[in-house]
Amino acid sequence: MYCLLKCAPLILAVAVCHGWLFGDFVRKQELNEISLWPIPQKFQSSAVAFKLSPASFQIVHAKQSSAGPSCSILENAFRRYFEYVFGDLKSRKKVYDSDLVELQVWITSADPECDGYPSLQTDESYELSVDEPSAVLKAANAWGALRGLETFSQLVYEDDYGANNINKTEISDFPRFAHRGILLDSSRHFLPLKVILANLEAMAMNKFNVFHWHIVDDQSFPYMSRTFPDLSQKGAYHPFTHVYTPSDVKMVIEFARMRGIRVIPEFDTPGHTRSWGNGIKDLLTPCYSGSSPSGTFGPVNPILNSSYDFMTEFFKEISTVFPDAYIHLGGDEVDFSCWKSNPDIQKFMVQQGFGTDYSKLESFYVQRLLDIVAATKKGYMVWQEVFDNGVKLKDDTVVEVWMGNKMEEELQNVTGAGFTTILSAPWYLDYISYGQDWQRYYKVEPLNFPGTDAQKKLVIGGEACLWGEYVDATNLTPRLWPRASAVAERLWSDKSVTDVGNAYNRLAQHRCRMVKRGIPAEPLFVGHCRQEYMGL
Amino acid sequence: MCCAVLFFFLLIVQVDGVWPLPQQLDQSADRNSLSPQRFSFTYGRDSAAQTGCSVLDAAFKRYFSIIFPDFTKGSGLLIVKTRGCDGYPDEDSDESYNLSVSEGQAVLRSVTVWGALRGLESFSQLVYQDDYGSYFINKTEIVDFPRFAFRGLLLDTSRHYLPLHAILKTLDAMAYSKFNVFHWHIVDDPSFPYQSRTFPDLSNKGAFHPFTHVYTQSDVMRVIEHARMRGIRVIPEFDSPGHTQSWGKGQPNLLTPCYKGDVPSGSFGPVDPTVDTTYKFMESLLKEVKFVFPDSYVHLGGDEVSFACWQSNPNVRTFMEKMGFGKDFTKLESFYMERTSIVWQDVFDYHERDTVLEIWKGETYQAELSRMTKAGHRVLLSAPWYINHISYGQDWRNSYAVQPQNFSGTEEQKKLVIGGEVAMWGEYVDATNLNPRLWPRACAAAERLWSDEEKTLNADLAFPRLEKFRCELLRRGIQAEPLFVGHCKHEYDGL
Secondary structure, eight states: OOBOOOOOOOOOOOHHHHHHHHTTTOHHHHHHHHHHHOOOOOEEEEEEEEEOOOOOOOOEOOTTTTTTTTOOHHHHHHHHHHHHOSSSGGGGGGGOOOOOOEEEEESSSSSSTTTSSTTOOOOOEEEEEEOSSEEEEEEESSHHHHHHHHHHHOEEETTTTEEEEEEEEEEOOSSSEEEEEEEEETTTOOOHHHHHHHHHHHHHHHHHHHHEEEEESSOOOBBOSSSSSSHHHHHSSSSSOOEEEEEHHHHHHHHHHHHTTEEEEEEEESSSSSSHHSSSOEEEEEEEEEEEEEEEEEETTOEEEEHHHHHHHHHHHHHOOOOEEEEEEEEOOOHHHHHHHHHHHHHHHHHHTTTOOOOHHHHHHHHHHHHHHHHHTTTEEHHHHEEEEOOOOOTEEEEOOOHHHHHHHHHHHHHHHOOOOEEEEGGGGGSOOOOOOHHHHHHTTTTSSSOHHHHHHEEEEEEEEOSSTTTOTHHHHHHHHTHHHHHHHHHOOOOTOOOOHHHHHHHHHHHHHHHHHHHHOSSSSSSOOOSOOOOO | OOOEEEOOOOOOOOOOOSHHHOEEEEEEEEEEEEEEETTTEEEEETSOOOOOHHHHHHHHHHHHHSTTTTTTOOOOOOOOTTTSSSSSTTOOOOOEEEEETTTEEEEEESSSSSHHHHHHHHHHOOOOEEEESSSSEEEEEEEEEOOOEEEEEEEESSSSSSOOHHHHHHHHHHHOOOOOEEEEEEOOSSSOOBOSSSHHHHHHSSSSSTTTTTTTTHHHHHHHHHHHTOOOOEEEOOOSSSOOHHHHHHHHTTTEEEEEETTTEEEEEEETTSSSSHHHHHHHHHHHHHOOOOOOOOOOOOOOOOOOHHOHHHHHHHHHHHHTTTTTTHHHHHHHHHHHHHHHHHHHOOOGOOOOOEEOTTTHHHHHHHHHHHOOOEEEEGGGGGTTTTTTSSSSHHHHHTTTTTTTOOOHHHTTTEEEEEOOOOOTTTTTTTHHHTHHHHHHHHHHHSSSSGGOOHHHHHHHHHHHHHHHHHHHHHOOSSSSSSSSSSOOOOO
């Protein structure tokens, strides 16, 4: 008995060879050199290899360092990176002599910033020198040291006998852009704390430094507010299991701080606020069907003082809960149809002399909101529509460009008006497709728009966005990694780093490294990792 | 009548669907409560299967903890081998069942244990909890049977190695969706993870790693037994003469050496069809496969053979001349497939009717179906269900819209469509992303292959039922991704 069946994958055989021959077959020196991600600005390595023994190797504060054992950021990082380098306890029992006895971490500025938070101005540069008998990592502050520790851990490789090796290396490194972010959306689907923390971990492995937390939206309001507990009580998917308590939020912020990552929360208004309306009466505009209310609600009601009173109280809380100097205020995709239907709004429009131009009403609202938030001494980020609609913005406002069409023109306009900007339009990672789409993200050049040098300097970075319509804890992590890693290198490494073939080899290694560290990063293509993902 | 299973519960409303939808389902609002302490599965007095039936004893235990996740008591029944329960499902297995839930008792009747498994799955989906945690089931009558006998899912363990637990988990989820064939595309160009007892070098040299990236004989046994317990057939695929790069590493002289001009280039092409050693090797390998895999079917591949290497090789060209094939290399391919088949027929006691063709070419599958069935071949459809091809949004709707018998042909021709399968090729898939990519997207095809098409054409009507089913999958520990915005009571708590 037999059965003849036909089936076949639709792939390019040429590409296969490239992919699956990689891995164990690569010579060790080569493997070492190619596996750094993102690639440092200046990098020199020789074939001279030193052994590191888990029994004797140490990460220590340099004598000259301004930081010491009281620096919890570094103490935690030392432990974390020791574990990354030497793996699990079992492999740490291996006994052999160490050529390299220590990594000295030398913080050079008077204030190591151990108790502070990273900011947009933070200097993340570092210098790393690996030589016998000590490696030295020099950075101005703890944040730069974190980046250097990640690089150091990526330089260590295992030889065929399981011993850890590192090559003689000199690195001088700094980020190309100051704002390198990941947006996660915890409203369309609730993301358990564990998932957020794991992704902060993965962000640090890729030298991302901003977690843009799109925490609430139309679908649900999981942020538990102390001032207005009804917001999550009535607006979350579930008032107990699907919320972020104040201590959850604190934990996210501290976990991020330990990794040199800023947490910028987004409280998007006046649109995208349906879930807010469940907990706050009269906040949203009642929509009308003919001359009577239809029972549905639109954006925040911009004509009531109570709306602004609420926002004042609410953002007072937010400004104390989140330590970062910036809050993202959203301001995108406001649908005018509900405002148009409401007779009170119509009357207000006439009173204010707005005619029928509802974008003026939107600007009226946003302007008042910005003033409210400015009074809390916070800076703000907004989506591009707010700028497009001509709202008067503070000088330090960051405008986020997200619309794919006319992206270059928008960058030109925003920077032309003197505002700093970040780019997310080409990096909407929720749009999935078959194949290696990371290459598309990799090939983006953020400064590729017409403008003066001064204008280009106003582009301070970018963000990879993973919107939540089709994403929750089940698929978030493999969908984000290593696709977001492509964006990470674009934002960190030099402009000239554009070789996709070289990037493929390094990224394939890097994703195996993430898998080894417990992050379920999906494969780039056919092949294998020495240690496959085990946590199912 | 082979099996009758009774459920007892206390007397005591929410009506929700079952996925895939049963052929006939009548529910009333009368609800009965189930007490985990009092509930039990028992064999009916007239049942041919009784305690000791391995498949059902294990299924009782499994479904008890699926229905009552907080109660681990379960039934501690002895597993003793009895006749009828120790076999393997095959293409003629009768999977029909009748389920009648009334006051205090439910009766599940089926001809075979495999039907009983399907009925237990439906039963488990009928039970629900109210806000206080009490369990309920509504008065229900189900008459159910599959539309197609072959409802398969393909996993590819060559392009990426899938750890055993990933395969076992997939089998669990398959049973929840009433899939009944695991098509194991076990080897291919990139790697040969199957550890052969006859030719150990195949995996020693052809796997990604000879120890960590292989399936040992006991791994394979475990997969087969895990599948059997869930009424799932395991059909392995050993694809040749193309897709065999990894075979060549452990089996010298199996592949055709490619030439560059007059000298071998050092690279290799498809299996060398001109030498007898090839067929001897295939015979030994197929004998082993027959011994290891109990299913009467094995998938021989035979797809996508590149002729360039054969063309370059002087020995192959001489052979072509000798055989009078001219320059037509498809003749050489047929020659190989025929000889392999003959080997196969000897090994497997071949009968003409058992050939099944699988249609995989996407754009023209209706025409192919029409052509193949006209020629009298039995066919399987996988073309529209290559779910490794991902895209943004609710692409399950495309899978759901497929109508396997919607092609021009006679009634007789349509009957030749024996089923279909969902294929998850492995180029971009490994243990990190397999599960959320499979589920619940594969569920769409599962319903198409099981349920009455007339009752399941509207995807909008199916949506809430599928949404609920994906939450149920999550509750059962399957990492099924969301269909759209929303939430489940029990979210996935892994990573």
